[in-house]
Amino acid sequence: MRKIILTLLVVILGIQTYAQGDIFPKPQQRTNLEGTFNGQQGRAYLCPNTTGMIFPTFKACVSLLEKKQSIAIDITKGLTPSETPILSARIDSMVVNKPQGYRLKVTKNTIEIIANNNEGLYSGLRTLKQILQNPQKMISCQRIIDWPDFERRGVMLDISRDKVPTMETLRLLVDRFADWKVNELQLYIEHTFAYKDHKEVWEHASPMTAEQIIELDAYCKERFIDLVPNQNSLGHMERWLKHDNYHYIAERPTGLESEYWMIDGRRLTLCAVDHRSIEFMDSLYAEYLPNFSSKFANIGGDEPYELGYGRSKEMCDKIGKSKVYLNYINKITDRVKQYGKKAQMWGDIVVKHPELIPLMPKDVICMVWGYRPNQTYVKECKRFHEEGIPFYVCPGTNGWLTYIGKTERARLNINNAVTQGKKYGAYGVLNTNWGDHGHMQPISTAFPALIYGAGVSWSVDQNKDTDIAKLINEHVYMDPTGNMGKALMILTNAYMGGSMRDQGGHPFCDMMSKPDEYFSADKKMRHYEYELIPKMREEIKKAQEIFKKAKPNTVDAEITLRELEIASKLADWGCQLTEARLVAKDKYVYNIPLKTRKHLVKELNKIIEEYEEVWVIRNRVGGLEDSSNRMREAARRLLEK
Known part of the structure; x- marks a missing residue:
């Protein structure tokens, strides 16, 4: 038991037993300076009013520095006027003006981190921790100037296709993501939240409870990760609509066959022209959304396959399927705003119907997705940029329906997404890990794509050609043999x-x-x-x-x-x-x-x-x-x- 507790502390505090090599993600600018660090005296200064895991991470850096230099270092949040600390970490947005940016300088006698904000300071400390974990005894003098290419760098985990991770697994993943400077996490939900009045939908799914969401939200927030609610709200509702009690809001309550092969015999989509669909979703939002501190909410809206094939057909024929869709989405986003959230929505329908783009509310964030290795993202990103619609690029790990993953396919897909996303000013990146048809692939097969996505989300140019096997060895599994990443x-x-x-x-x-x-x-x-x-x-x-x-x-x-x-x-x-x-x-x-x-x-x-x-x-x-x-x-x- 003692060994297990010590191992968990190692993961939580980041004091790993296997020394890392290169910094990850690679910073925007790193310059070698003359000499090596040999500081022998002074206290470690951390500025007041820091939040989250900054102090524990700072303390871990001090411990590593003490071990490396064979000295004892006291920590303080106050300094005398003439004092020069051996290690200092502070926030000064006048010195570092890029959001989430930081500067790290190692001289012969001191180490200094200056950041734009708390999140930038946390990133700078994690970079310093990696430097101090390097197996080389000497610390090279250097200057790092670093900032992210994308304000939002996210991962989405599908927890609705059978596989709902335990809380222990989720905490472990959050710790890894924080190490990689990921700052957004979404758990894709169709039916795997324990809604009080809808037990028949989730009772065999081991869903997330409100208390668990609150706990995970706090855990993420401490590590500067925004846990964004993600509840699909139109299509992909078959886990609800298969039950008799919910047929009244289905596009096709009878589930009759259609000439469209995707929907034969199944109820998949809410009826977009029935006000009861809006009221139903609002009742879910009222119970679900307040558990999250995030100011965002992903309402889904992708792949409403039945739209226009059932009760909405008459209205779709009259004004067009795309306008029926947009009218529904506008009503949903209005409901989300009542809970203090800004809506995110999947962009597949809008991309297929570009005439909708100028009609979209300017405060809705469009999540542009596509998973093929030859998905260029050029047309979509350019159009949203020109119309002033905030958007993410959303590539994928490509592991679903494979059991063992498809890393090279994912790498090409992710690289295309971030390259065009950066060019056209995407607000963020969301790397998606889906679990279609049984979610048979283990999460470990997704780590190569997830860590690569994290790197290029921070800095496209510095990380696009990174050695993924090396990252797996040094920043996921700490394997000194190098075989874990290779295999x-x-x-x-x-x-x-x-x-x-x-x-x-x-x-x-x-x-x-x-x-x-x-x-x-x-x-x-x-x-x-x-x-x-x-x-x-x-x-x-x-x-x-x-x-x-x-x-x-x-x-x-x-x-x-x-x-x-x-x-x-x-x-x-x-x-x-x-x-x-x-x-x-x-x-x-x-x-x-x-x-x-x-x-x-x-x-x-x-x-x-x-x-x-x-x-x-x-x-x-x-x-x-x-x-x-x-x-x-x-x-x-x-x-x-």
């Missing part, structure tokens, strides 16, 4: 051997997301080439062997290795099934020999047992059955004929 990059780029560079998923994923289509004799195997699948398997096995040599030194090291092993097994299993199907007559699943299918099902059932064991270490039990049942159903159908 994770091989694993999360294994898809490149499978001729899926421009596809979103993995060979196995169609079985999870579109089972009827997958098991149909008409299913085309257009994405995969037989000779390339073995290359993908080789990369997966190579990564597995390198992971065995890794020595991660973090509180989640053991669970990380276990979940990556299971993810590797799932991906490899999917490759084996794909190989068998590609050589079967007409590439039809049921033309795979029954003996082969029985063997595959036996192996999959073993993996499912491990999958369920590991799930509950990082995540809550709610949603696990829904996720693993996708695999169990696939196993059943493999033996159906």
